[in-house]
Amino acid sequence: MLLAKRIRINVSRPDANTLDFMQAKCRALYNWHLSQLKAGAKWSLYEAKKTLQQSRAVDPEINAVYGKLLQEVFFRLDEAMRGFFRRVKAGEAPGFPRYHPRQKFFTLKYPGMYLRVEGPTLILPTGGRGKHKRFPDVYAKLTETPPMPFREVAVTKDAEGHYYATFLSDAGESRPQADDGSAIAYDLGMKTLATGYSTTGRFVHIGGFTTYRWYNKQLDHLRSLRARCHKGSRRHRYLTGVYHRVSEKKRRKQRDSLHKAWAFLTRQAESAIVLGDLSQQQMVRKSRKCTKRTKGLHRSVQNEWGLYQFVQMVHYKAQRTGKKVYVMNERYTSKECSGCGYRQDMPLWKRTYTCPQCGLVMDRDENSARNILARFLARLGPYPDRDDVLSERSGI
Numbered sequence: 001m002l003l004a005k006r007i008r009i010n011v012s013r014p015d016a017n018t019l020d021f022m023q024a025k026c027r028a029l030y031n032w033h034l035s036q037l038k039a040g041a042k043w044s045l046y047e048a049k050k051t052l053q054q055s056r057a058v059d060p061e062i063n064a065v066y067g068k069l070l071q072e073v074f075f076r077l078d079e080a081m082r083g084f085f086r087r088v089k090a091g092e093a094p095g096f097p098r099y100h101p102r103q104k105f106f107t108l109k110y111p112g113m114y115l116r117v118e119g120p121t122l123i124l125p126t127g128g129r130g131k132h133k134r135f136p137d138v139y140a141k142l143t144e145t146p147p148m149p150f151r152e153v154a155v156t157k158d159a160e161g162h163y164y165a166t167f168l169s170d171a172g173e174s175r176p177q178a179d180d181g182s183a184i185a186y187d188l189g190m191k192t193l194a195t196g197y198s199t200t201g202r203f204v205h206i207g208g209f210t211t212y213r214w215y216n217k218q219l220d221h222l223r224s225l226r227a228r229c230h231k232g233s234r235r236h237r238y239l240t241g242v243y244h245r246v247s248e249k250k251r252r253k254q255r256d257s258l259h260k261a262w263a264f265l266t267r268q269a270e271s272a273i274v275l276g277d278l279s280q281q282q283m284v285r286k287s288r289k290c291t292k293r294t295k296g297l298h299r300s301v302q303n304e305w306g307l308y309q310f311v312q313m314v315h316y317k318a319q320r321t322g323k324k325v326y327v328m329n330e331r332y333t334s335k336e337c338s339g340c341g342y343r344q345d346m347p348l349w350k351r352t353y354t355c356p357q358c359g360l361v362m363d364r365d366e367n368s369a370r371n372i373l374a375r376f377l378a379r380l381g382p383y384p385d386r387d388d389v390l391s392e393r394s395g396i
């Protein structure tokens with residue numbers, strides 16, 4: 001399996017210009033091919049790669065871009081198109097690949113074998129040889145030690161203008177944890193990111209990223225300010241910059257809180273982790289009418305906490321620590337009483353489960369976690385293991 005480590009890199013002004021130049025050319029190549037596809041051209045990786053010579057003739061500046069990066073553009077396009085065809089075949093929303101916008105840095109992917117690391121310096125090649133070489137190689141100063149050996153390096157730039165190199169490397173063997181039959185079930189939700197209930201009768205509460213409302217308000221405000229300016233004016237550009245910085249900050253905070261929650265969750269002693277499958281929550285999102293309340297839910301489920309990302313992270317970490325992850329059908333787990341099995345409607349604003357039959361009063365999420373665990377222990381029906389779930393999910 002692959003491990004990714006992102007390291008901030010420092011580059012000189014001319015080297016930064018070189019990177020910016022190369023990503024602009026790669027993006028242009030990507031977008032040009034995409035425009036052909038949008039106009040109805042057929043996609044073939046093989047045919048597309050053959051056109052690179054023509055592109056070089058049309059735009060000689062491409063020659064200053066490192067060839068492996070250009071190759072990577074075709075692979076990326078191929079991947080995007082494959083995803084598109086797969087979704088069409090599966091009858092999902094197809095989502096044709098999109099143009100890469102100018103204001104975003106087009107990730108530069110370097111195959112590891114062509115890169116050199118000398119002490120704290122990562123040397124990134126540029127295109128051309130001898131007198132045809134336009135830019136000298138980029139010498140990037142690494143702020144941390146990279147994993148060695150590595151398979152691939154992806155260079156990115158964030159909205160604040162910092163450059164990063166993400167090293168992909170093969171991870172070591174995973175350590176299997178002894179399966180002692182203990183398990184902890186989590187209900188993933190909105191009010192708290194995860195509520196767990198274990199076979200030992202212990203409850204675990206993990207909060208999530210809660211300041212997103214504040215950030216959304218700021219972002220909405222910035223957008224409305226910007227809407228009042230002329231597009232392309234200085235103020236418009238300035239506000240766009242601020243907008244990107246704020247949303248970058250929000251993303252970072254969100255990622256940080258996800259990581260903390262994730263680390264806490266996977267540190268628990270139980271040898272099995274049981275999660276509800278999220279498809280039920282999606283159905284909530286789709287089927288409800290868009291009232292003010294469900295609108296808030298929509299945002300929180302879909303974007304703010306990145307539950308899907310979170311589940312992927314749990315799977316990933318579990319594999320490394322040798323824990324088992326099970327995904328259970330989550331249907332009715334919030335509606336059923338964990339004491340007697342009575343079923344009643346539980347609108348999302350109801351935070352407490354009160355059972356009219358046996359008199360159980362319990363936090364809504366705790367009740368669902370208990371149900372999920374009970375379901376897991378009863379092993380009702382087949383549940384997919386990790387690989388099945390992941391392959392299903394990659395189709396989304």
Ligand SMILES: [Zn+2]
Pocket residue numbers: 337338339340341342355356357358359360
């Ligand atoms: Zn009951």
